[in-house]
Amino acid sequence: MLEVMARGEMVRKVAVVVIFYFLVVPPPRAVEGQVSCPLVVTSLLPCAAYLTTGGPVSRHCCSGVRSLKSAATTTDDRQTACQCMEQAAAMLPGINIYNARSLPAKCDVDVAYDINPDTDCSKVH
Numbered sequence: 001m002l003e004v005m006a007r008g009e010m011v012r013k014v015a016v017v018v019i020f021y022f023l024v025v026p027p028p029r030a031v032e033g034q035v036s037c038p039l040v041v042t043s044l045l046p047c048a049a050y051l052t053t054g055g056p057v058s059r060h061c062c063s064g065v066r067s068l069k070s071a072a073t074t075t076d077d078r079q080t081a082c083q084c085m086e087q088a089a090a091m092l093p094g095i096n097i098y099n100a101r102s103l104p105a106k107c108d109v110d111v112a113y114d115i116n117p118d119t120d121c122s123k124v125h
Contacts, residue, residue: 034072034077035072035077035084037080037088040085043065043068043071044061044068044085046058046060047061047064050099051095051103052092052099053096057106061107062107062108065103065104065107065109069104069109075125078124078125079124082113082124085115086119086121089117097117100115103115112124
């Protein structure tokens with residue numbers, strides 16, 4: 001039980017660092033759309049526990065997934081979201097790729113691309 005609590009605390013601390021990073025560091029390219037890395041991170045932050053340890057997906061997580069999907073209305077928005085998710089995943093240790101890939105379906109959201117570290121975000125439409 002202590003190990004689970006310590007892991008949850010670590011996830012929260014890393015999430016704070018990731019959010020701070022995206023607030024301070026500019027995105028790799030300027031995009032005119034609605035989606036930004038801070039939006040992606042804050043939308044998916046409630047999903048951190050599921051992404052690392054699995055288990056049930058919270059309604060707050062699915063709400064964030066749905067709001068991100070709603071915000072990503074253009075190709076540029078979806079490419080930005082893809083790039084930001086890849087950057088955030090690299091900074092959050094212990095993300096289970098199978099949990100990440102299953103998240104949209106668990107929230108009943110259809111995304112336009114495979115959530116995978118090998119996805120070429122420039123080809124997302």
